[in-house]
Amino acid sequence: MLKYWRIWLLIVVVLGAMLAIGFKTYPYGRTGVQIAFVYDSSPARGTLQSGMIITDLNGQQITDVNDWTGKTANLKGPVTLTANGRQYSFNVSDSIGVDVTNIDRTNLDLGLDLKGGTRIVLKPEGNATSETISQIVSILQTRANIYGLKEMKFLSVRDPGGDYYIQVEAAGIGRDIIENLLSRQGKFEAKIVKPVDLENNRGTIRLGGESFGVVADNETITVNNQAIMPNQTFVLKNIDFQYLNRTGSRLIFQATAYKGDDIEIIYTDPQRSAVVPQSNGYLFYFVVLVSQEGASRFSDITTGIPKIFDINSGEEYLDSAIRLFIDDQLVSELRISGSLAGQIYTTPQIQGFRPTFEEAAQEKLSLQTILRSGALPLTLQTASIDIISPTLGSGFITTAVYSAVLAMIVISAMVFIRYRKIRVALPIIFISISEIIIILGIAATNDSLIWASVLVINIFLIALAWWKQKDVDIYVWTGAILIPLLGIMSWTIDLPAIGGVIAAIGTGVNDQIIIADEALQIRERKIYTMKEKIKRAFFIIFGAASTVIAAMVPLMFLGIGLVRGFAITTIVGVLVGVLITRPAYAKIIEATTKE
Amino acid sequence: MDEKEAEAKKPRFEFKNYKILLVIPLIVLLISAGILVNGYMQTGDWFKRSIELKGGTLINIESDKPVDTSALENSLAGKFGLLTVREIRSFSGYGILIEASSEVNANNIIQEVKNFGITVQSFSVQTIGPALGATFWIQAQLGLAVAFIFMGIIVFVIFRTLVPSLAVILAAAFDILFTLAFMQVFDIELSLAGLAALLMLIGYSVDTDILLTTRSLKGTGMVGQRIYGAMKTGLTMTFTAIGALAAMLIFTASPVLTQIASVLLIGLVFDIMNTWITNAALLKWYMERKGIV
Numbered sequence: 060m061l062k063y064w065r066i067w068l069l070i071v072v073v074l075g076a077m078l079a080i081g082f083k084t085y086p087y088g089r090t091g092v093q094i095a096f097v098y099d100s101s102p103a104r105g106t107l108q109s110g111m112i113i114t115d116l117n118g119q120q121i122t123d124v125n126d127w128t129g130k131t132a133n134l135k136g137p138v139t140l141t142a143n144g145r146q147y148s149f150n151v152s153d154s155i156g157v158d159v160t161n162i163d164r165t166n167l168d169l170g171l172d173l174k175g176g177t178r179i180v181l182k183p184e185g186n187a188t189s190e191t192i193s194q195i196v197s198i199l200q201t202r203a204n205i206y207g208l209k210e211m212k213f214l215s216v217r218d219p220g221g222d223y224y225i226q227v228e229a230a231g232i233g234r235d236i237i238e239n240l241l242s243r244q245g246k247f248e249a250k251i252v253k254p255v256d257l258e259n260n261r262g263t264i265r266l267g268g269e270s271f272g273v274v275a276d277n278e279t280i281t282v283n284n285q286a287i288m289p290n291q292t293f294v295l296k297n298i299d300f301q302y303l304n305r306t307g308s309r310l311i312f313q314a315t316a317y318k319g320d321d322i323e324i325i326y327t328d329p330q331r332s333a334v335v336p337q338s339n340g341y342l343f344y345f346v347v348l349v350s351q352e353g354a355s356r357f358s359d360i361t362t363g364i365p366k367i368f369d370i371n372s373g374e375e376y377l378d379s380a381i382r383l384f385i386d387d388q389l390v391s392e393l394r395i396s397g398s399l400a401g402q403i404y405t406t407p408q409i410q411g412f413r414p415t416f417e418e419a420a421q422e423k424l425s426l427q428t429i430l431r432s433g434a435l436p437l438t439l440q441t442a443s444i445d446i447i448s449p450t451l452g453s454g455f456i457t458t459a460v461y462s463a464v465l466a467m468i469v470i471s472a473m474v475f476i477r478y479r480k481i482r483v484a485l486p487i488i489f490i491s492i493s494e495i496i497i498i499l500g501i502a503a504t505n506d507s508l509i510w511a512s513v514l515v516i517n518i519f520l521i522a523l524a525w526w527k528q529k530d531v532d533i534y535v536w537t538g539a540i541l542i543p544l545l546g547i548m549s550w551t552i553d554l555p556a557i558g559g560v561i562a563a564i565g566t567g568v569n570d571q572i573i574i575a576d577e578a579l580q581i582r583e584r585k586i587y588t589m590k591e592k593i594k595r596a597f598f599i600i601f602g603a604a605s606t607v608i609a610a611m612v613p614l615m616f617l618g619i620g621l622v623r624g625f626a627i628t629t630i631v632g633v634l635v636g637v638l639i640t641r642p643a644y645a646k647i648i649e650a651t652t653k654e
Numbered sequence: 655m656d657e658k659e660a661e662a663k664k665p666r667f668e669f670k671n672y673k674i675l676l677v678i679p680l681i682v683l684l685i686s687a688g689i690l691v692n693g694y695m696q697t698g699d700w701f702k703r704s705i706e707l708k709g710g711t712l713i714n715i716e717s718d719k720p721v722d723t724s725a726l727e728n729s730l731a732g733k734f735g736l737l738t739v740r741e742i743r744s745f746s747g748y749g750i751l752i753e754a755s756s757e758v759n760a761n762n763i764i765q766e767v768k769n770f771g772i773t774v775q776s777f778s779v780q781t782i783g784p785a786l787g788a789t790f791w792i793q794a795q796l797g798l799a800v801a802f803i804f805m806g807i808i809v810f811v812i813f814r815t816l817v818p819s820l821a822v823i824l825a826a827a828f829d830i831l832f833t834l835a836f837m838q839v840f841d842i843e844l845s846l847a848g849l850a851a852l853l854m855l856i857g858y859s860v861d862t863d864i865l866l867t868t869r870s871l872k873g874t875g876m877v878g879q880r881i882y883g884a885m886k887t888g889l890t891m892t893f894t895a896i897g898a899l900a901a902m903l904i905f906t907a908s909p910v911l912t913q914i915a916s917v918l919l920i921g922l923v924f925d926i927m928n929t930w931i932t933n934a935a936l937l938k939w940y941m942e943r944k945g946i947v
Contacts, residue, residue: 607857609804
């Protein structure tokens with residue numbers, strides 16, 4: 060039994076790969092569609108989120124994208140649908156405005172060209188550094204989160220010439236989604252909550268040294284002889300005010316202290332920006348330089364706000380908060396230290412406390428990003444756009460499967476015609492299908508823990524073999540180390556990757572023909588043993604494998620990764636070939652060709 | 655069949671007139687050079703590049719009926735300026751490819767195609783700015799050069815003798831050169847996927863070359879017989895690959911896979927010549943000079 064360990068190894072790896080590709084749970088059933096994007100105009104905006112699974116619409120089951128497109132094409136009036144197992148009802152006046160994709164059936168990360176979607180590549184103008192690029196990515200990411208586009212992927216790419224690009228991918232269709240996101244100005248505002256207490260329906264808004272009388276009459280209030288309704292805005296001493304509401308004898312206002320251009324510098328040096336451990340968690344802080352005008356507005360607004368004592372921290376705060384808005388959406392809220400009231404500070408410090416270091420660092424970055432959102436550090440130019448409709452992509456998958464089946468038939472026919480032996484031709488088909496499964500299985504496994512363990516096991520096995528003085532050739536150890544390393548790289552199965560699978564299978568079949576040929580040579584049977592023949596076959600195979608890998612390495616870095624899928628799949632395929640499948644095929648041929 | 659009988663039936667293969675055979679690749683070399691130079695004289699480019707390598711917009715539309723491409727082209731050109739409309743046909747349906755400048759708005763073109771009375775079942779749009787296209791083009795040339803140099807180094811490491819290594823490298827260079835030239839004849843524009851296929855062709859090319867060289871230098875029997883034996887194996891390999899690629903070309907509707915398959919297909923056909931004539935003849939000549947017969 061142990062004699063055939065190479066064949067057993069192949070079977071084990073194939074089963075593992077099948078599990079990696081296909082093992083999935085379906086919490087909401089196998090039929091349905093996944094929400095890619097909810098348009099601004101949609102009645103479901105705000106309730107439905109991208110990523111949710113829609114299983115039925117008006118009592119009818121939804122099977123796939125085509126079904127959804129058909130059923131929603133002329134849909135008007137009241138609509139009830141089930142998303143993530145919950146019922147939602149809307150009134151559709153124009154269109155439902157929800158883009159969907161098919162539910163993932165496998166763990167494969169399918170490329171945009173196969174599942175449909177939009178990809179835009181942006182090139183920053185001017186001098187980009189890795190720091191500005193990560194700032195831009197973080198700003199765009201924050202914006203995407205604010206607008207509920209959680210499925211949008213941002214990636215910074217650096218090409219061999221040293222130029223930076225930012226790649227944005229969204230599952231939904233339409234360049235307007237992404238362009239909309241980029242064209243948003245990211246208008247930043249910091250507003251301070253200002254309470255005014257009433258006595259006999261009269262109160263005073265204190266701004267620095269000045270006071271403004273307020274008269275309240277039920278809902279409406281009067282400031283400066285101007286009648287103001289709740290949520291209405293007005294201006295006092297050049298400061299934008301908004302009257303929010305009245306609770307009992309207290310009026311709540313919101314006054315704008317800073318706008319985007321008031322934030323002049325966000326310091327990142329270690330003296331002014333850090334995360335430090337404290338007794339039961341981590342304190343983060345950073346200093347911001349604000350404009351003189353902003354600082355004096357802050358001082359004016361905070362004058363006269365009562366202070367409260369916080370028992371938890373033992374510190375004094377204003378009975379207020381500073382609220383951070385981006386494009387009129389509330390994104391964060393901070394408390395104001397009591398000592399700041401009425402003071403002009405151009406370098407206020409923002410700080411917070413989180414139980415773990417990671418959370419503190421994350422929160423610090425997120426706040427810095429919000430403050431920066433006023434403007435991207437560099438102008439972005441659209442360098443390329445790809446839009447693929449979901450049905451086109453799924454059509455490509457179908458035809459790829461057809462051509463693979465036909466190719467298998469052609470290959471087996473060719474090999475059978477040449478050798479007239481089923482025992483030579485049949486294993487080639489078996490090995491080729493195994494290779495496809497293994498390559499896809501490696502692509503489907505993205506868990507770094509799994510790959511780390513594979514790497515450790517491989518290194519252990521090589522060390523063991525070396526210690527036992529078995530000869531381990533260079534290909535075994537490079538393959539055993541490179542495959543886990545390539546596996547960790549996230550790598551999508553797109554059309555070039557499918558081309559790569561086919562190319563790798565092609566070299567695989569070629570190698571197997573060489574093995575079969577060497578093994579079946581009649582003339583040399585007396586001169587060389589089977590072992591020597593197989594060894595000579597492997598000299599050719601290893602040589603060919605090295606040249607394929609050498610030719611593919613530059614391709615990994617070209618065209619900002621557009622054909623990276625082809626290169627990685629081919630390299631992985633060739634390595635899997637020399638490491639697992641060719642030895643197994645050689646064993647099969649050895650076993651079936653008894654001398 | 656008895657083994658000895660099979661042995662006796664093997665044709666005598668001396669490979670004597672190899673020097674005359676070398677004329678064939680040389681003629682193809684001249685034709686290829688002619689095609690490339692002609693292209694350069696007429697357009698200023700050695701060969702046609704897809705929008706990925708020069709910038710532009712490519713719209714791929716799948717429809718349910720055949721399309722009158724020239725009428726559509728005239729109609730669209732009136733509104734959007736210079737553009738070309740091509741037909742792609744596959745088992746999965748009818749399709750058209752529209753190529754325009756990167757300045758146009760693809761949504762408007764698709765709308766116009768619909769107005770023309772064509773059912774747009776599904777579509778894809780690829781727009782590459784001219785600057786990015788130019789960058790990709792430089793990278794593509796560099797990538798091809800680097801891959802070729804890497805391949806050369808590996809071949810030298812494998813054989814460690816000058817002439818056989820040079821013969822393998824020359825055969826690979828011919829493969830790429832001839833393929834690029836005949837892509838012009840078949841009106842195939844080089845894209846990034848095509849570049850990937852060209853690099854893969856290096857791998858396929860060297861595959862059979864290594865087989866030939868190893869068997870010839872390390873085998874038993876007459877050199878002609880060794881080459882003949884290697885050729886039987888090598889041709890099986892190449893024809894199997896050609897069959898599989900043809901299957902892919904018949905079925906696929908994807909421009910990416912079509913490009914990969916057709917580039918490899920052209921390359922493998924030339925590889926038959928360059929392995930079994932160019933490389934084999936140079937090798938035989940080398941072995942005769944060295945007295946290995």
